[in-house]
Amino acid sequence: MIDMTPALTISGLRYAYPDGREALHGVDLRIAQGERVALLGPNGAGKTTLVLHLNGILHGGSGSVEISGLPVTPGDRKAITEIRRRVGVVFQDPDDQLFMPSVAEDVAFGPQNLGVRGTELTNRVDEALAAVGMSEHRDHVPHHLSFGQRRRVAVATVLAMRPEILVLDEPSSNLDPASRRELAEIIVSLPVTTLMVTHDLPYALELCSRSVILDAGRIVADGATADLLGDRDLMRRHRLELPFGFNPHPRV
Amino acid sequence: MSSGHSHPLHLDRDSPVHRLPPEVKIVSAVLFTIVVVATPRTEFLAFGGYALLLAVVAAIARVPAGWLAKRATIELPFVLLAVALPFAGHGERVMWMGLSLSVDGLYGAWNIFAKGTLGVLASLLLAATTTMRDLILGLDRLRCPQVFTQIATFMLRYIDVLADDARRMRIARISRGYDPRFLWQAKAFAVGVGALFLRSYERGERVYLAMLSRGYTGRLPASERGPAPARDWVLSATLPVASAGIALAAVVLA
Numbered sequence: 001m002i003d004m005t006p007a008l009t010i011s012g013l014r015y016a017y018p019d020g021r022e023a024l025h026g027v028d029l030r031i032a033q034g035e036r037v038a039l040l041g042p043n044g045a046g047k048t049t050l051v052l053h054l055n056g057i058l059h060g061g062s063g064s065v066e067i068s069g070l071p072v073t074p075g076d077r078k079a080i081t082e083i084r085r086r087v088g089v090v091f092q093d094p095d096d097q098l099f100m101p102s103v104a105e106d107v108a109f110g111p112q113n114l115g116v117r118g119t120e121l122t123n124r125v126d127e128a129l130a131a132v133g134m135s136e137h138r139d140h141v142p143h144h145l146s147f148g149q150r151r152r153v154a155v156a157t158v159l160a161m162r163p164e165i166l167v168l169d170e171p172s173s174n175l176d177p178a179s180r181r182e183l184a185e186i187i188v189s190l191p192v193t194t195l196m197v198t199h200d201l202p203y204a205l206e207l208c209s210r211s212v213i214l215d216a217g218r219i220v221a222d223g224a225t226a227d228l229l230g231d232r233d234l235m236r237r238h239r240l241e242l243p244f245g246f247n248p249h250p251r252v
Numbered sequence: 253m254s255s256g257h258s259h260p261l262h263l264d265r266d267s268p269v270h271r272l273p274p275e276v277k278i279v280s281a282v283l284f285t286i287v288v289v290a291t292p293r294t295e296f297l298a299f300g301g302y303a304l305l306l307a308v309v310a311a312i313a314r315v316p317a318g319w320l321a322k323r324a325t326i327e328l329p330f331v332l333l334a335v336a337l338p339f340a341g342h343g344e345r346v347m348w349m350g351l352s353l354s355v356d357g358l359y360g361a362w363n364i365f366a367k368g369t370l371g372v373l374a375s376l377l378l379a380a381t382t383t384m385r386d387l388i389l390g391l392d393r394l395r396c397p398q399v400f401t402q403i404a405t406f407m408l409r410y411i412d413v414l415a416d417d418a419r420r421m422r423i424a425r426i427s428r429g430y431d432p433r434f435l436w437q438a439k440a441f442a443v444g445v446g447a448l449f450l451r452s453y454e455r456g457e458r459v460y461l462a463m464l465s466r467g468y469t470g471r472l473p474a475s476e477r478g479p480a481p482a483r484d485w486v487l488s489a490t491l492p493v494a495s496a497g498i499a500l501a502a503v504v505l506a
Contacts, residue, residue: 052461055464055465057461057464057465077469081467081469084464084465084466084467085467087465088465089462089465091458091461091462091465093458095410095413095455096455096458096459096461096462097459097462098409099406099409099410099459099462099463100405100409101385101405101408101409102385108473109463109466109468109472109473110466110467112473113466113467113468113469113473114467142409143409143412143413157466158466161466161467
């Protein structure tokens, strides 16, 4: 693991919105290949801002982001296309992500932007839909799917680009418990580096051995998920709360 | 390609006409309408021939006459205008059941009624046999500017989402005792429309960000399906060609 290039390296990342509001105050983060990391933090901590830096949609502050060694350089069109292939962002509202009139067309959108055509494209769509268990819905209208199904298709739209790092923004929000579990099974089954932004702390504990806490634009904690969740003071300081009755150390 | 994108004018059947590629149907319907419009209004027989042609297409497409007739009522407001023409027209007049009617006006009314009805019927047949999605694909393949087809594609995807938004907002209003009976109570509705616009605007921004994240560079990828086979073009050309034949025959024989 030591000599491998990290999947994600962020160093000294700062960002202020055009209105002057500062969102990131020097973020440093490294994620190794194959790791699954939860990004925790209260509302307004800068989580989404950070996510939008990973594929160069937001930029302009100081600091740098590298994806598997390739720096995110927003000015370079070719490089940014490669970055957007490497970083698959699944947004919180699947209705924002799924804009094409049918499931298969939407899954094909990303690879088509990368120049994939013909049977290779069909294979990718089939593969991605199979990975999230949505193959039989390929010709359906996104609007007619359940919310959980739409979220799974949203994951497939990104998988079809064969990303090196999968970024999930609130993957479990608005899901019923069964859909939440089904999605967890899918996430665990994917052999890809994953960064998961979430408020769902039990979900973070279940899926990610490591967590980082972002608050007020800084990484304030980085460690084993169970340890962070078990640290009551840390949690309280950063407006994080465990659900009633939830014990992050079931075996202790 | 029947991805469930039906619209109120679509009749979900399986027929040779339904199976034709959308672009050949669009071209066929447009050409037919042009021939109809170009036919001199006095060639009554020709219009009978056109109606017969449409009846044949409707039969092949398995679209019932009653279904077509009901939806053709959309042209009524336009036809009503035509009714005024015989009374308002100038020139030579005839007496009919005690009414003095202008001959020129009668011809004018007939002109609007016959051509309008035939055009509406042709469009209805196109709509009945083609889903919304296919119509857009067809236009795209006919080199319709991408701006239009893209806007139509987005509308197709988000119109239901918007309608759901609007419905939920309405239910939330009603749940708080809103019951507009008079015009001056419509303020909450108007504000709701504004909120809906803002929401859509913000959603548009988020959709765009999500598209960028998947490598969007300003052009939607072209559709994968190849051009329509020549056989389908020939098949659908029979309608405009036959109508053009009728028009020619009528003009030459007259």
